[in-house]
Amino acid sequence: MDINIDKYKNITRNLERDIVNLNPIQRGGILPTEAKKVIYEYWDGYSVCDYCSGRLDKIETPPINEFLDDMSKFLGMDITRPTHGARESKYAVMNAICKKGDYVVLDGNSHYTSYVALERANLNYVKTDVEEYPNFRVIPKSYAEKIDELEDSGKNIGLILLTHVDGSYGNVSDVSKVGKIAKSKGYPLLLNCAYSVGRMPVDGKKLNVDFIAASGHKSMAASGPCGLLSINAEYEDEILKTSKVNVVKELQMLGCTSRGIPILSLMASFPHIIERVKNWNLELEKTRKVVFEFEKLGFIALGEKPRNHDIIRFETPVLDKIAEKDKRRGFFFYEELKKRGIGGIRRGVTKEFKMSVYGLTGMQVDYIIDCIKSIVLENAN
Amino acid sequence: MDINIDKYKNITRNLERDIVNLNPIQRGGILPTEAKKVIYEYWDGYSVCDYCSGRLDKIETPPINEFLDDMSKFLGMDITRPTHGARESKYAVMNAICKKGDYVVLDGNSHYTSYVALERANLNYVKTDVEEYPNFRVIPKSYAEKIDELEDSGKNIGLILLTHVDGSYGNVSDVSKVGKIAKSKGYPLLLNCAYSVGRMPVDGKKLNVDFIAASGHKSMAASGPCGLLSINAEYEDEILKTSKVNVVKELQMLGCTSRGIPILSLMASFPHIIERVKNWNLELEKTRKVVFEFEKLGFIALGEKPRNHDIIRFETPVLDKIAEKDKRRGFFFYEELKKRGIGGIRRGVTKEFKMSVYGLTGMQVDYIIDCIKSIVLENAN
Known part of the structure; x- marks a missing residue:
């Protein structure tokens, strides 16, 4: 060879x-020292499974289970799962709650991964308007307009997606306004927090969001690839539906997701994250x-x-x-x-x-x- | 809080x-020393993207692009992509080439992740027979029978899946026989190599397979989570279809997959893997x-x-x-x-x-x- x-x-x-x-x-x-130390401990493949009784998110040693509960508190959400990153979190939501051909209404500053995720899930999309040069801010009321247009033309809307902080300009979206529109129209809102969670304070309840997609390697001082999906309890049955063949395994997680050092680095960095957000x-x-x-x-x-x-x-x-x-x-x-x-x-x-x-x-x-x-x-x- | x-x-x-x-x-x-060294270099989040021009699998520094070509040679396949693991490789294939409701014909010793992947992709399945206690060997001709039964009842078959080495008994399947059956019936064959690639020699061409799903953390001396999807060129257009919005990004990879230390550890372990397989x-x-x-x-x-x-x-x-x-x-x-x-x-x-x-x-x-x-x-x- x-x-x-x-x-x-x-x-x-x-x-x-x-x-x-x-x-x-x-x-x-960038990793703090404490995260580097934990990598020494867990760099071997599947080392995280030493004391697993069937599912990554329930592992107690290392304390993944408690970490996810703490993360839910930290984010003001009900339930959190580890994922491979924000894009994988977004795809999991789309694949779980949307039907083929559904429309996703998303902001004009959306990251390419939002499009890739919806295309992979066989969905359509409509982009909302953003302000012109040089501000390029997301216009919340454009969501109401686009939703009305889709409803008037008989299209099925599966999800509202908003980029909390976009990667092109670093604008911080007015989430509460979009959250109110989504609530009043009756659609779930996913907030892409790849550039916010881990850098700045984010409280899902206050912001009126149903799903948070976060990125460990982008904003939470963690090794790549890893992220989080945080959801409201209302969507638990749909998002965390389990397999008929192996009843403990969650379908959208393919059983277990971040089964290795990335999730460990994220956990070890958590105290650092709590501090730096302040x-x-x-x-x-x-x-x-x-x-x-x-x-x-x-x-x-x-x-x-x-x-x-x-x-x-x-x-x-x-x-x-x-x-x-x-x-x-x-x-x-x-x-x-x-x-x-x-x-x-x-x-x-x-x-x-x-x-x-x-x-x-x-x-x-x-x-x-x-x-x-x-x-x-x-x-x- | x-x-x-x-x-x-x-x-x-x-x-x-x-x-x-x-x-x-x-x-x-378990990582060899050389893989531990590379982790020191690349443990920061998104460090793999220093010289990226748009896609993980094309990165030249570190040499991910060459690594994937070398892996294709090593596995006797045409094209290789990094994934988060064998289960993610299997799901990518199913989601790309099967239609909702299609049947997957898979061996009776299949890993739970094969079921979870097909359920996530909204597919059905039929299990082939295995020998009785105490051997539990996969029976190749059972594939022909199950395929015939499905065809006779007008069901659409999307994929044939075979577990190369199962995790319950460690039996090594007779892949060539199943490969011949799949070829003669005209269906693509995915070989789940989570327990074989990286431990024992595997040559996809000789074995008559169309897709190989491999696991870095399980059998390739790599940190979790990571794996490979190796395919025959014939399926390139379907499996590696790119986004309409961002034309360089592959949908099934959500753009980029193993964007961090797991893929680096896999690369650094490659010389070790080549040796140990011998x-x-x-x-x-x-x-x-x-x-x-x-x-x-x-x-x-x-x-x-x-x-x-x-x-x-x-x-x-x-x-x-x-x-x-x-x-x-x-x-x-x-x-x-x-x-x-x-x-x-x-x-x-x-x-x-x-x-x-x-x-x-x-x-x-x-x-x-x-x-x-x-x-x-x-x-x-």
């Missing part, structure tokens, strides 16, 4: 260890400082103002102009950042970029501000 | 580290030695003879008799093993138990044989 195995022998990663990482999809997933305001301060400083350079922050989330998307005509003259073209920004030990910005892109300083210290944030300022000022002439 | 976080602060595991583990679901998932005969020798020694004690090995897999299921009337008199009742065996540093045998069970010495050294195997012999002989009177 012609397989060169050398490439598997020393797989290393330098981002995060040697380089400050500004990638928004990674900043919320400091969300400090994170916003850092984010707003970055926006303030970089807008002085001519960057244009997209999305709502002031920023209510750590994801920042800048339009950067200044960088684009520099790239026109620089020998390195679009790569100059990436290269200059790299020289200064900063990474996580997409290579070669200068028209716009996304970044986050979530979880960085004040000194690191100042360093990043200084570096990017100097890159712009030194190269602008 | 009333959450006691102390329980998350020092989660440890003593099995495997302090205790020799005989649990068959865990012996194939030594499968040595594993069988150890297994057969255990069976030989314990049958002398009055244990009865179920399943085919001689054993062709490391899973051993013993009926143990001897232990049951001891339990009747022992103050500890059924727990005596577990307690006595524990005293001797042996674990992984279900607590309180004496009528029968399952075990495996896969991957243990000759000295460890001798130690286990001596211990169990002494437990039986010392307590039998």
Whole structure:
């Protein structure tokens, strides 16, 4: 067999260890020390099953069962299950409660995984309107309009989906308003919390939602892949329906989901998560400082103002102009950042970029501000 | 919020580290050192996405793309994708190629996850016959009979499923025979290799199969949860159909699947896997030695003879008799093993138990044989 195995022998990663990482999809997933320790204990395959009596979510050693109950409290929901991630949570809900051909009404800022999940479940969709450039905010009343239109044309609506914080602009949706519309029309509401749960406070009951999809690796300081599906008791029978052949196994979970270290890392990070969510305001301060400083350079922050989330998307005509003259073209920004030990910005892109300083210290944030300022000022002439 | 976080602060595991583990679901998932090293590098959430250009299976750094090609060679298949495990691989196939209500014809030794997957996909099933006690072997010609019966009654068959090695008895199915039947009848064959790929040689082309579902945590020395779906090119369009909204994302993968350390551990373990599969005969020798020694004690090995897999299921009337008199009742065996540093045998069970010495050294195997012999002989009177 012609397989060169050398490439598997020393797989290393330098981002995060040697380089400050500004990638928004990674900043919320950095492990605290306590999570790293538990990985030593549970890295062998199926180690989580030592004392299993038939189902992952009922395991008491390690305390998965209690963890899921605690998570329900933390999220203001009734029942929680581990999943492989937010997309898998969304698919489980769609596959359980929607019928083939049903419509999902979802916001115009929805993540691609919301579409992929509904397509996999053979569903249709209607997108709600968002505000125009540069805010792109979700418009809650558009849900009422789209629902009315679908009802008037005799379409069956299976689910309302709202992205709590979108990954394109980092806008925080007005969930309560959408929740009220969904309730008054009689449809269940799924909130995609991939960028919120684990970063900022989320209370499902207050927000009027029926399902929460959360991501461990994206926002809960956990190893990938893992996530949570938190539901209201009202939907227990549908979502957590068990097998006719093996009566303890839940169909949408295929019996057990996150059967390994990702769920353990999520559990070990939970105390850290509880603490950091309380400091969300400090994170916003850092984010707003970055926006303030970089807008002085001519960057244009997209999305709502002031920023209510750590994801920042800048339009950067200044960088684009520099790239026109620089020998390195679009790569100059990436290269200059790299020289200064900063990474996580997409290579070669200068028209716009996304970044986050979530979880960085004040000194690191100042360093990043200084570096990017100097890159712009030194190269602008 | 009333959450006691102390329980998350020092989660440890003593099995495997302090205790020799005989649990068959865990012996194939123990990590070699090289896999542990890569976990240090990639334990942060979404670290695998550093250089992603849109899809997990195409990532070049770390070399996931090459790994999947190498895996296809290793398995004698055309195309391979990472999944969260064998059950998720099976569900992906069923959901992609079967229509609601279709029948799956599957062997009588099928794992519960095969049923859960087909139920989740809204499919029906017919079980094929297996031999009676004590062999319980899958009967290939029963597939032909069941297929004929379904066809005669006008039922639509969507998939043929065969368990390569079942988890109840560790019997190795005659795949080629079932493969020929499936081919001649014109149905695709999925082989559940959760207990074979990574332990023993498997060549999909030789075996006449269309899909292979494999488990990283069960048999490929990987952290949970992860697995592989390997397919023949003929089914590429159906299984790997992409989204209409985001044209690069594969629906059955929900875009990306094993986005974290499990897939990295699987890659780092690959050289180890290639080597150990070559030594499968040595594993069988150890297994057969255990069976030989314990049958002398009055244990009865179920399943085919001689054993062709490391899973051993013993009926143990001897232990049951001891339990009747022992103050500890059924727990005596577990307690006595524990005293001797042996674990992984279900607590309180004496009528029968399952075990495996896969991957243990000759000295460890001798130690286990001596211990169990002494437990039986010392307590039998």
